[in-house]
Amino acid sequence: MKDLYLNQYLFVVVFLLVAVAFPLLPLAIAWLLAPHRPAATKNDTYECGLTSKGDAWVQFRVGYYIYALVYVIFAVETVFLYPWAVAFGGMPFGGFLAMMVFVLLLVEGLVYAWAKGALDWK
Amino acid sequence: MMSLYAIQLECLISIWGILILLVDAFKPIPNKRTVGYLAAGFVAVALLYSFAMQPVPDTFFHGMFRLDPFALYFKRLFLLALAAVLLMAAEFSPRIESGVAEFYALLMFCAVGMLLIASVNDFILLFVSLELVTITFYVLASYLRRQIPSLEAGTKYLILGALSSGFTVYGIAYIFGTTGTTNFDKLAEILNSQTGPPASAFIFGMLLVLTGLGFKIASVPFQVWAPDVYQGAPTPVTAFLAVGSKAAGFALLLRVLYTGLLPVSLSWNALIAVLAGATLLYGNLGAIPQHNIKRLLGYSSIGHAGYMLMGVAAVNALGAGAVLFYLGQYAFTNLCAFLAIIAVTAATGSDEIPSFSGLGKRSPILGLALFLSMMSLAGIPPLSGFFGKFQLFAAVVQRAQTDSKYYVLAAIGAVAVVISLYFYLGVGRAIYLQEAEDATPIVVSKPMRFGLVVCMVAMIGIGIFQRPLVHASIMAAKVFSLH
Numbered sequence: 001m002k003d004l005y006l007n008q009y010l011f012v013v014v015f016l017l018v019a020v021a022f023p024l025l026p027l028a029i030a031w032l033l034a035p036h037r038p039a040a041t042k043n044d045t046y047e048c049g050l051t052s053k054g055d056a057w058v059q060f061r062v063g064y065y066i067y068a069l070v071y072v073i074f075a076v077e078t079v080f081l082y083p084w085a086v087a088f089g090g091m092p093f094g095g096f097l098a099m100m101v102f103v104l105l106l107v108e109g110l111v112y113a114w115a116k117g118a119l120d121w122k
Numbered sequence: 123m124m125s126l127y128a129i130q131l132e133c134l135i136s137i138w139g140i141l142i143l144l145v146d147a148f149k150p151i152p153n154k155r156t157v158g159y160l161a162a163g164f165v166a167v168a169l170l171y172s173f174a175m176q177p178v179p180d181t182f183f184h185g186m187f188r189l190d191p192f193a194l195y196f197k198r199l200f201l202l203a204l205a206a207v208l209l210m211a212a213e214f215s216p217r218i219e220s221g222v223a224e225f226y227a228l229l230m231f232c233a234v235g236m237l238l239i240a241s242v243n244d245f246i247l248l249f250v251s252l253e254l255v256t257i258t259f260y261v262l263a264s265y266l267r268r269q270i271p272s273l274e275a276g277t278k279y280l281i282l283g284a285l286s287s288g289f290t291v292y293g294i295a296y297i298f299g300t301t302g303t304t305n306f307d308k309l310a311e312i313l314n315s316q317t318g319p320p321a322s323a324f325i326f327g328m329l330l331v332l333t334g335l336g337f338k339i340a341s342v343p344f345q346v347w348a349p350d351v352y353q354g355a356p357t358p359v360t361a362f363l364a365v366g367s368k369a370a371g372f373a374l375l376l377r378v379l380y381t382g383l384l385p386v387s388l389s390w391n392a393l394i395a396v397l398a399g400a401t402l403l404y405g406n407l408g409a410i411p412q413h414n415i416k417r418l419l420g421y422s423s424i425g426h427a428g429y430m431l432m433g434v435a436a437v438n439a440l441g442a443g444a445v446l447f448y449l450g451q452y453a454f455t456n457l458c459a460f461l462a463i464i465a466v467t468a469a470t471g472s473d474e475i476p477s478f479s480g481l482g483k484r485s486p487i488l489g490l491a492l493f494l495s496m497m498s499l500a501g502i503p504p505l506s507g508f509f510g511k512f513q514l515f516a517a518v519v520q521r522a523q524t525d526s527k528y529y530v531l532a533a534i535g536a537v538a539v540v541i542s543l544y545f546y547l548g549v550g551r552a553i554y555l556q557e558a559e560d561a562t563p564i565v566v567s568k569p570m571r572f573g574l575v576v577c578m579v580a581m582i583g584i585g586i587f588q589r590p591l592v593h594a595s596i597m598a599a600k601v602f603s604l605h
Contacts, residue, residue, distance in 0.1 A: 005321075108140055115147035 066118045070110065077106055125182040128189045131175075131197055132237045134168055135204070139230035146223030154222040158212025159569055161226050162205050165233075169201040185305045186244040195446060195598035196240035196373045199453055203365040204233040206457040209573050210358040210464050217468075218265065218356070225265060229362065232258035239370045242377055245294045245304035245331075252290065252338070255370060256283045259363065263355040275354025282337065282347045290334030296327025306382030313385040320386055328383060335378065338371030339427045342400040349408070352420030357467065360416055361460035364423045365453045372430055372449060376442060379434065380602040388437060391521075395435035395531050402428030402538040409545045413475050415463055418545060419456070422499060425542060426452060432535055433514045436528070439596075439604040441517035446595035448514060451498070451506035451584050458577035459495035461570060462488045469564040475549060480558025487566060489553045491574045498581050500546035501539055506584035511539065513592075 045052045084091075084099050113119065126133070142161060151157055178189045207229055215222045235254030242248045260283060264276020298304050300321045301312050313320065333344065340348040352360045379387040379394075405425025412418040426448075433445035463473060465488050470477045482489035498507035515532055522528035566574070584591050 105140075108144065112143055112147050115144075 063121070066113070070113055070118070073106060073109060077103070124178070124180070125187075128178065128182045128187055128241070131168060131172060131201070132234050135165070135201075135230050135237065136234050138164055139227040139234070142223050142230070143227045151223075154215045155212045157223060158208055158215055158226055161230070162208035162212065162569070165201055165205040165208060165230075169198060169205060172198050172201060181243055181307070183247075185307060186247045187238075187241045188243045189241060190601045192373075192377075192446075192598045192601045193241040195450075195594060196369065197237050199369055199450060200233055200236040200240065200366055203362065203369070203453055203457065204229065204236075206461065206573055206577070207358050207362045207366070209569055210361055210461060213464050213468060213567065213570055214356060214358050219268065221265075225262070228258050228262055229358070232262065232362065233366065236366050236370045239373055242374060243306050243381075245297065245306075245382075248374060248378070249287075249291055249294060252334075252370075252374070253287060255367065256287060259283070259359070259367065262359040262362070263351055265356050265359065271354035272356060273354075275351040278347050279351045279355075282344075286334045286337035286344065289330045289337075293327040293330025293332075293334065296323050296330065300324040300327065306377065309382040310384055313383065316385075325386075328386065331378065332375075335371055335375050336397070339368055339375065339430075340371075340424050341397050341427050341431055342404050342424075345401065345404060345424045345427075348424050349412075349417050349420035352423065353414055353417040357416065357460060357464050357473070360419070361457060361464075364419060364456050364460070368423060368427065369449045369453065372434075372445060375434060376445065376602070380437075380442060380604060384603070391435050391437045392527075394431060395528065398428050398431035398435050399531055399534040400428075401425070401431055402534055404428075406538045406541040406545075409542070412545070415473050415475050415478065415549065418475070418549070419459065422542070422546075423456075425538060426499070428538065429511060429514055429535065432518050432531060435531065436517040436521040437604065438517060438521055439599060439602070440513070440520055442599035442602055442604055443592070443596040444510070444513035444517045446598050447588075447591055448510040450591050450595060451510045451581070454577050454580040454584065455495045455498040455505075455507055458491050458574060458581060459499070461573050461577065462492040462495070465566050465570055466492075466564065470560075475552050476556075478549065478552045479556035480561060481552070481564075482554045484558055484561060485564040485566060487571060487574060488564060491578055493550050493553050494578055494581055496546040496549045498585070500543050504582065504585045506581045506588075509585055509588045511535075 045056070080102070081099070084095070087095075138161065142157065145151070146157070172194065175189075175194060177191045177194055181188055208226060211225055211229060215225070218225055232255055235251045235258065238247065238251035239255065242251060260276060260280045263279045264273050266272035294304065297309070300323050301309055303309055303312065336344040337347075352363065355363065379390075401424060405421050405423070405428055409418050409421035409425065412421060430445045430448050433441040433448065435441070436444075465485070466478060466481065467473050478492070481492065494505060498505035501507045501511040503509075515535060518528050518532045518535065522532060
């Protein structure tokens with residue numbers, strides 16, 4: 001009984017091994033088979049075909065973080081909304097109400113952030 | 123509709139918190155003190171209202187939520203703590219640079235988490251409500267963000283708190299993995315039906331959950347954060363940590379050990395007894411050299427976690443009731459101490475013990491309040507702390523009738539009481555025997571005076587007429603099938 005239970009973890013181990021091998025294998029094959037002739041253009045940073053200018057380590061405005069935070073809240077909201085929408089058909093009224101309360105709470109957060117001027121770009 | 127009845131207190135407090143946030147965002151109220159007093163008054167009304175609520179034998183939300191006498195007892199305790207802490211926050215508000223309304227609202231949201239904790243009957247709700255409390259505390263502890271000690275307190279609490287939450291959820295995963303349920307009632311059924319010892323993965327999970335809860339109650343070996351966080355955090359937050367967060371930790375500990383895991387925890391008493399002894403000695407010995415009163419109370423709160431763990435380790439009905447009684451009287455005692463500390467630091471700007479010298483002359487009511495609360499913490503009759511300790515020791519001695527090793531725990535507890543007299547009396551000596559350098563009288567506001575008088579009356583009242591609180595705590599402890 002106990003051995004059987006632990007055997008189930010074998011799948012996890014196999015999965016882990018495959019997950020590690022899967023991205024490494026093509027890289028290794030390419031490294032073995034491909035000819036190595038580096039040049040300045042070849043070693044350049046690839047950015048959508050455009051010539052890259054300057055350093056990638058530029059400073060971003062710290063003001064971005066509030067937008068990012070507000071965005072994350074609503075991005076997570078969709079994660080909860082999705083299964084709710086799928087189960088919507090067979091749902092009692094309470095289920096609808098609970099989700100409305102949840103959404104209203106998030107809207108309240110947005111209203112609060114807005115009133116506090118978090119969305120004004122200064 | 124019944125489930126709405128069950129969570130009405132939580133709903134009330136959250137709505138009130140959200141209202142404070144929104145009203146202040148659109149029409150800032152110039153006098154932030156009044157908002158605090160109003161909020162405290164509202165919570166006091168909610169507390170009175172909670173006495174009209176009746177316990178319900180059923181569970182709610184698919185067995186996740188209970189409204190039994192135990193839950194109601196803790197809900198009242200948390201509402202009491204919240205009302206007093208809001209009063210403190212109102213007094214403290216001039217020292218907060220910005221976001222006073224948010225400070226009140228965060229305290230209320232934190233209390234909502236505690237109210238949920240009182241009713242937890244499932245590991246999922248346990249984790250969610252615990253996180254609600256802990257995450258708001260991260261923000262609250264670092265609220266004075268331009269002061270280094272407050273930032274230090276917030277950071278330390280964040281790192282250790284996040285780590286302990288990780289332990290808890292990891293442990294829950296193991297318990298769920300080995301039993302297939304997170305519900306306490308079903309868990310107890312499964313464990314009862316099992317023959318032979320439980321799986322080692324289950325034991326591992328249980329240890330991890332206990333680690334997370336040990337952090338909450340600041341028991342050895344998860345106690346190092348307490349003195350630093352208590353000292354650095356804004357004083358109302360420290361008070362809420364000492365009273366609310368600690369009670370929440372014990373509420374969860376009792377629920378988890380005595381309902382869901384009762385079949386196993388009956389054989390785990392030795393571990394908890396050892397933790398209790400170590401916590402008692404660490405807290406009381408560590409408090410001796412302290413000269414900052416908040417830090418001293420930090421160590422003292424570790425010590426008191428030790429006393430209450432004695433009751434938990436006894437695993438009998440007397441012990442469970444004694445822990446509940448102790449938490450009830452400890453709330454009044456500690457709130458009284460913190461109310462007095464806030465009033466003094468507002469006048470002197472320091473929370474070093476020497477700045478409390480001559481307090482008896484500078485403000486007789488503050489001096490008396492702080493002195494009485496120190497004596498109650500030390501357990502001197504006729505104050506409530508004495509009877510609390512008496513019950514805990516009685517529970518341990520009752521247990522020792524069948525298992526004589528418990529006499530050792532009782533002896534350690536007795537030694538700890540003697541040690542604690544030294545540093546509690548040190549504060550008392552500063553108040554009454556030492557002369558103040560600056561003898562200007564300290565003015566105490568009316569709401570503050572009210573709060574202090576209520577706490578003092580409760581301390582003396584519970585100490586002399588123990589019956590009502592003993593009755594309430596025994597009724598609450600009856601939800602556990604202990605003997």
